[in-house]
Amino acid sequence: xxxxxxxxYITNPVYLRGVLMGAILAVGANAWLYALQGYQxxxxxxxxxxxxxKQTLLNTxxxxxxxxxxxxxxxxxxxIAEDGRMVRYYTNHALVYNQQMRxxxxxxxxxxxxxxQGKSTxxxxxxxxxxxxxxxxxxxxxxxxxxxxxxxHMSPAGNNxxxxxxxxxxxxxxxxxxQNYENNAGYWNxxxxxxxxxxxxxSNVYIISGPAMIPEEEExxxxxxxxxxxxxxxxxxxxxxxxxxxxxxxxxxTKAVSAFVVPNxxxxxxxxxxxxxxxxxxxxxxxxxxxxxxxxxxxVESLCKVDGCKLIGKKEFELYFIGRKLESxxxxxxxxxxxxxxxxKKLKPDRYLKKLYQKKLEEFEERERAKGS
DNA sequence: CGGATTGATATG
DNA sequence: CATATCAATCCG
Numbered sequence: 411x412x413x414x415x416x417x418x419y420i421t422n423p424v425y426l427r428g429v430l431m432g433a434i435l436a437v438g439a440n441a442w443l444y445a446l447q448g449y450q451x452x453x454x455x456x457x458x459x460x461x462x463x464k465q466t467l468l469n470t471x472x473x474x475x476x477x478x479x480x481x482x483x484x485x486x487x488x489x490i491a492e493d494g495r496m497v498r499y500y501t502n503h504a505l506v507y508n509q510q511m512r513x514x515x516x517x518x519x520x521x522x523x524x525x526x527q528g529k530s531t532x533x534x535x536x537x538x539x540x541x542x543x544x545x546x547x548x549x550x551x552x553x554x555x556x557x558x559x560x561x562x563h564m565s566p567a568g569n570n571x572x573x574x575x576x577x578x579x580x581x582x583x584x585x586x587x588x589q590n591y592e593n594n595a596g597y598w599n600x601x602x603x604x605x606x607x608x609x610x611x612x613s614n615v616y617i618i619s620g621p622a623m624i625p626e627e628e629e630x631x632x633x634x635x636x637x638x639x640x641x642x643x644x645x646x647x648x649x650x651x652x653x654x655x656x657x658x659x660x661x662x663x664t665k666a667v668s669a670f671v672v673p674n675x676x677x678x679x680x681x682x683x684x685x686x687x688x689x690x691x692x693x694x695x696x697x698x699x700x701x702x703x704x705x706x707x708x709x710v711e712s713l714c715k716v717d718g719c720k721l722i723g724k725k726e727f728e729l730y731f732i733g734r735k736l737e738s739x740x741x742x743x744x745x746x747x748x749x750x751x752x753x754x755k756k757l758k759p760d761r762y763l764k765k766l767y768q769k770k771l772e773e774f775e776e777r778e779r780a781k782g783s
Numbered sequence: 784c785g786g787a788t789t790g791a792t793a794t795g
Numbered sequence: 796c797a798t799a800t801c802a803a804t805c806c807g
Contacts, residue, residue, distance in 0.1 A: 536800090555787095560787075563785085591785090591787085591807080595784080596785080598785080599784055599785045599807090603784070728807090730784070731785080731807075735805095
């Protein structure tokens, strides 16, 4: 059956014959003959002309690449349009930047036990526009202020303690995307910790991270890509974040690879990282980026299958940053307040934390004695 | 570890 | 005077 309601069938010869049959009944045999002759004539003409064009192309269109280059050089007299999607190199990471969205396309890192060491901290680094990005295409801090979104590192500060230059490079907004606060400090933070932890087991950990805009089906049943933009520069808020992790043994042999796509929203402790694992080719199709080129994929197993992809647990996580807060506390009151968090959250301090607490208290007692004397 | 906010000070 | 900069403080 021919569905005339669909426009694509209008030009179908079968449909055209149907129209012609209608014409016969309507206007009689003479008219039918006339119409048929006209149709056949037009059809023959069209076939002839298509054949002619094909023949012409075959005979004349095989211009050399030099000729094409010469012609296109003329066409591009006013310059070749640039989107700034070159690879940009930094002290401890590499990335491609998206000038339209004002966020990275992808950010690549290489982690080892050794290059995770160092004393550089975020205290001496500042979020700022990347001086290597054209001013007209950069994000600014003001875009993020009061936007409801935090500035989320793709190459995290915690991976760049090796020296101050690496630390500062990671604070350029070319390495930053608008990220949900809770996601950034929570789930994504734990994923980054897991990556660092992998260096204890694997000699080399290669990571590619970045934003993803995932299409979503709306009420009309059609799919759309929808994302918020923030600030004067209209920085794009990714719907998701992706991370690809490749691990190697001490011989440089690839041991496992996994790709993850995490929604840019709060994710609780009840979600296992495996829930967000996706197949790499699928991710690459969504992104339109061949993320990993030098890898024999069929021979490499899933990281989650090999290593488990277990993130740090809730209690362990909370204890960890209570320790961090305790270390940075500079008044007795602050120490006591942080310590009281343990009771509130029903956490039991480990030996390290107890020692740290005692050490801090002694520190302040000594300071007070020094003042008094 | 991941972040923001505020207030004092310096600067044009 | 308005806007950078930095130190201190805070939260998950």
